[in-house]
Amino acid sequence: MTKVLYITAHPHDETQSYSMAVGKAFIEAYKEVNSDHEIVNIDLYKENIPHIDGDVFSGWGKLRSGKGFEELSSEEKTKVGRLSELCEQFITADKYVFVTPLWNFSFPPIMKAYIDAIAVAGKTFKYTEQGSVGLLTDKKGLHIQARGGIYSEGPAAELEMGHRYLSIIMNFFGVPSFEGLFVEGHAAMPDKAQEIKENAITRAKDFAQKF
Secondary structure, rough: OEEEEEOOOOOOOOOOOOOHHHHHHHHHHHHHHHOOOEEEEEEEOOOOOOOOOOOHHHHHHHHHHHOOOOHHHHHHHHHHHHHHHHHHHHHOEEEEEEEEEEOOOOOOHHHHHHHHHHHHHHOOEEEEEOOEOOOOOOEEEEEEEEEEEOOOOOOHHHOHHHHHHOOOHHOOOOEEEEEEEEEEEEOEEEEEEHHHHHHHHHHHHHHHHOO
């Protein structure tokens, strides 16, 4: 069965967030077309996403030195174990849908913590004599992002680092198809905000037919 991870990084729901509204429209349309697929919702603001800290480095160091998992401290076990769960969940999925706003030219920090959890050598990529090689070559992904301003063109395009970062990471993991679906300009043009939102929702529903 095809498994889709629907990964959201916004503290608000679809009634307050443009990215979440477009994301909800997309995933609901996707379900209608692919009723036999498993959809796993991952709300990063509600999940336990450990940051890579001293406990994590200490736990990893003990494991690399040959110690067993049972020899880790309780804090190390909790954090290292959870990071492993997140990575395993990611690599066993077939498709990824990331939903984020554009905050300060990037995405909410909880998304970076999640990426750190799944960027694991030997799992999502490996090192070779020729350099790093991505291991997720049979996956595909989509990033739904809301941008209050216009970042698809003009001088501001150089400032957008959220989608660019995710694109680089997915390429690093070997994901052959990673696309973006953007809703932008609603803050810059409040008189057209509803129209912009509705157009993005229509595009999301159409995109769901072929994803």
